[in-house]
Amino acid sequence: MKNWLPWKTSVLLMMTEEQKRRRIAENWASVQRTVQEAAIASGRCLESVRVIGVTKYVDESMTRALAATGCVDLGESRPQLLWRKSEAMTDIDSVKWHMIGHLQRNKVRRSLRCRPMIHSVDSSRLLNAVAEEAEQQETTVKVLLEVNISGDEAKTGFLSHELEPVLEAKPKAGVEVCGLMAMAGLGTDSTDARSQFEKVRELRDQLQAATSMALPELSMGMSGDYQQAILAGATMVRIGSVLFDGLIERR
Ligand SMILES: *Cc1c(COP(=O)(O)O)cnc(C)c1O
Numbered sequence: 233m234k235n236w237l238p239w240k241t242s243v244l245l246m247m248t249e250e251q252k253r254r255r256i257a258e259n260w261a262s263v264q265r266t267v268q269e270a271a272i273a274s275g276r277c278l279e280s281v282r283v284i285g286v287t288k289y290v291d292e293s294m295t296r297a298l299a300a301t302g303c304v305d306l307g308e309s310r311p312q313l314l315w316r317k318s319e320a321m322t323d324i325d326s327v328k329w330h331m332i333g334h335l336q337r338n339k340v341r342r343s344l345r346c347r348p349m350i351h352s353v354d355s356s357r358l359l360n361a362v363a364e365e366a367e368q369q370e371t372t373v374k375v376l377l378e379v380n381i382s383g384d385e386a387k388t389g390f391l392s393h394e395l396e397p398v399l400e401a402k403p404k405a406g407v408e409v410c411g412l413m414a415m416a417g418l419g420t421d422s423t424d425a426r427s428q429f430e431k432v433r434e435l436r437d438q439l440q441a442a443t444s445m446a447l448p449e450l451s452m453g454m455s456g457d458y459q460q461a462i463l464a465g466a467t468m469v470r471i472g473s474v475l476f477d478g479l480i481e482r483r
Contacts, residue, residue, distance in 0.1 A: 251418040259475050270462035284330050286472030289480045309333025318346035351413040354378045354388045359461040363406030374408050381428050382417030382428045399443045413447030425457040429464035
């Protein structure tokens with residue numbers, strides 16, 4: 233029994249491309265239903281919430297299958313994967329890329345060529361580097377400021393009180409700051425997640441009032457807590473594992 237495979241792995245290996253595509257389409261439909269229910273429950277319409285399909289777990293072919301089923305906002309958390317996939321998929325015009333993970337300044341130039349929205353601007357140095365490079369490339373990049381809402385020292389992102397001065401001092405050209413991004417603290421249950429997301433929305437409201445800047449976007453919520461995030465006002469949810477349920481090993 234040296235080559236024994238766990239049952240689940242062997243089932244995954246046996247699926248045809250067609251079966252995988254069908255499964256992705258079902259998962260996408262199910263996520264859309266849940267998003268719609270949560271949007272309605274919070275008094276909004278389905279169009280007010282954008283699902284970013286996080287494709288970091290899968291290869292190009294499954295990423296293409298997700299885009300083909302209608303999920304055309306795609307997110308990657310590692311710059312190298314963003315480059316590789318976006319460069320391989322330039323034939324699909326409808327795809328819009330989102331950089332959602334930590335971005336080092338020496339990876340800004342190549343990342344901007346993929347024309348992404350950047351959710352994870354977590355320092356003034358990075359914000360300035362993105363603005364400078366965007367000007368060089370004669371473009372404007374939409375960015376979100378990542379906030380460390382749990383105040384957990386191990387996490388990336390600005391602390392809440394740091395955001396107002398950053399917004400006041402932000403570069404005049406090259407970047408358009410559209411809102412905030414946040415993740416619930418690790419091991420947070422869903423009630424706690426909702427109250428953390430509500431804190432992010434309140435912080436955004438305060439910042440808008442204090443700076444007179446429009447910050448319409450709130451990127452918060454992942455597979456385990458996106459309903460709570462929508463109820464708290466998320467306009468973008470970043471969803472990976474549930475879109476690939478049945479196709480990747482459960483984490
Ligand atoms: C991986 C990742 C997600 C998606 O997580 P899932 O739990 O698989 O939905 C969302 N946001 C960021 C920043 C991630 O790295």
